[in-house]
Amino acid sequence: MSGPEAASTLPGGATLRDMNAADIPAVHELERRLFPVDAWPLQMFVEELAQRETRRYLVAELAGGIVGYAGLMCIEPIADVQTIAVVPEQEGNGIGSALLTELIRESRRRHAEDVLLEVRADNPRAQQLYRRFGFEQIHVRPRYYRDGVDALIMRLRLDTEPPSDQPREADRP
Secondary structure, eight states: OOSTTOOEEOTTSOEEEEOOGGGHHHHHHHHHHHOTTTOOOHHHHHHHHTOTTTEEEEEEEETTEEEEEEEEEEETTEEEEEEEEEOGGGTTSSHHHHHHHHHHHHHHHTTOSEEEEEEETTOHHHHHHHHHTTOEEEEEETTOSTTSOOEEEEEEEOOSOOOTTSOOGGGOO
């Protein structure tokens, strides 16, 4: 993907594109399935998607269905990964990496210096993905999630642009 509204095909045939209002019911259904304790209400997706000047939301589609989604808020100089999720049946197929790669690219386009995110302390798979992209844990929010699990606050510094002909390792899908 080279910018908002562009679409790209990933290895395995999934397509990454910008989320639109018609996607919200399917995304919300996935949200409730994947995050039963902490699911966002449907209206939150509506409100987030409406804030184009500071937000960007993506979906990953496969065989006509949404199998992943992600969202970013960027208010210079900070970008914040609001959400990122992939259905369990598609984990390990590069969809989460592709979504995160595009959020990092969007952060650079919006001139962010840092990308922040929260991840559950009991989700080592997600933590491993973020570390692979260069995120470092900078803080813990005790009992952040509704079920009492801590949130790890992680940060990726974007202080250097990758050379135009050779993306940084974190920017590769």
